[in-house]
Amino acid sequence: MTEVTPDMASEPSASPRPDLTMVIPTYNELDRLDAMVTQVFRACEGHLQVEVIVVDDNSPDGTGALADDLARGRRLRVIHRAGKLGLGSAVIEGFAAASGDVVGAIDADLSHPPQRIPKLFAALVAHDLDMVVASRYIAGGDSFGFAWYRRVMSNVACWLSRPVTPVRDAMSGFFMIRRTCVDRAPASARGFKIGLELLGRAPLRRVGEMPYQFAGRTAGKSKMNAGEALTFLRQLGALVVHQYRTPRQPVEYLELAAPATVVVATAPSLDELGA
Numbered sequence: 001m002t003e004v005t006p007d008m009a010s011e012p013s014a015s016p017r018p019d020l021t022m023v024i025p026t027y028n029e030l031d032r033l034d035a036m037v038t039q040v041f042r043a044c045e046g047h048l049q050v051e052v053i054v055v056d057d058n059s060p061d062g063t064g065a066l067a068d069d070l071a072r073g074r075r076l077r078v079i080h081r082a083g084k085l086g087l088g089s090a091v092i093e094g095f096a097a098a099s100g101d102v103v104g105a106i107d108a109d110l111s112h113p114p115q116r117i118p119k120l121f122a123a124l125v126a127h128d129l130d131m132v133v134a135s136r137y138i139a140g141g142d143s144f145g146f147a148w149y150r151r152v153m154s155n156v157a158c159w160l161s162r163p164v165t166p167v168r169d170a171m172s173g174f175f176m177i178r179r180t181c182v183d184r185a186p187a188s189a190r191g192f193k194i195g196l197e198l199l200g201r202a203p204l205r206r207v208g209e210m211p212y213q214f215a216g217r218t219a220g221k222s223k224m225n226a227g228e229a230l231t232f233l234r235q236l237g238a239l240v241v242h243q244y245r246t247p248r249q250p251v252e253y254l255e256l257a258a259p260a261t262v263v264v265a266t267a268p269s270l271d272e273l274g275a
């Protein structure tokens, strides 16, 4: 059974609709959540109105109570679930409660840089994308502090996912999507890879991928395990079958340059400078 913080029902109508709702799924993330939440709001300040929804699965370390504290004075709501029900379903439940028309997911362990949030959002709007994925596996993207075997597993999983999506980092847990696409996706919330699920099932016209630098977890414990890897294989099988049974319009795919390149590309021309 899902419980919500007391102001949850009133908050969405009390303030104007946010530009973006970011969902942070948490399970035992006591060491990182404070910094994470602070950085998300700081990164968005002056760029966009963000709402944050933390979906906590009754973390034994007290992450849920910390999230309630962090909600005071911030546009942050907390969904408390009774027990560990899984990352995918946590993100889907957060999306269902969101008040923004664009929703996104980001891990709580600071592996995904919150500073990228405004850039991802701006790219989604500027390129009229249905979904934008932060990527380790296109030019400009990289990962640090990630054990070599995890890197290999992640690369193999992305390669196996190529029949489902043109996105190179289909394992990414850092992405944004228009809520209308989520609402129309018959997505199964099984397993870890909810981004892949949406890439495979949501009615997407146009998808973009933007590089970022992944930083391996430095606090807390990983929840990725052999069981999740097996669930991924089952999920992938189901997505491939779905692909053949229900052919979709080909998705238009954009590989977006790192923001630094975008800045150069949009710099004024010599003519504009009067040279």
Ligand SMILES: Nc1nc2c(ncn2[C@@H]2O[C@H](COP(=O)(O)OP(=O)(O)OP(=O)(O)O)[C@@H](O)[C@H]2O)c(=O)[nH]1
Binding pocket: 024, 025, 026, 027, 028, 029, 055, 056, 057, 084, 085, 086, 087, 090, 106, 107, 108, 109, 111, 173, 216, 217, 221, 222, 223, 224
């Ligand atoms: N609510 C909820 N959140 C979860 C669950 N499992 C994982 N998470 C969260 O989902 C995010 C991703 O989990 P991680 O353990 O970081 O998985 P990973 O990034 O593949 O692996 P590491 O970074 O190496 O730990 C984190 O914010 C977790 O706290 C779950 O069952 N329920």
Ligand SMILES: [Mg+2]
Binding pocket: 107, 109, 111, 217
């Ligand atoms: Mg992580």
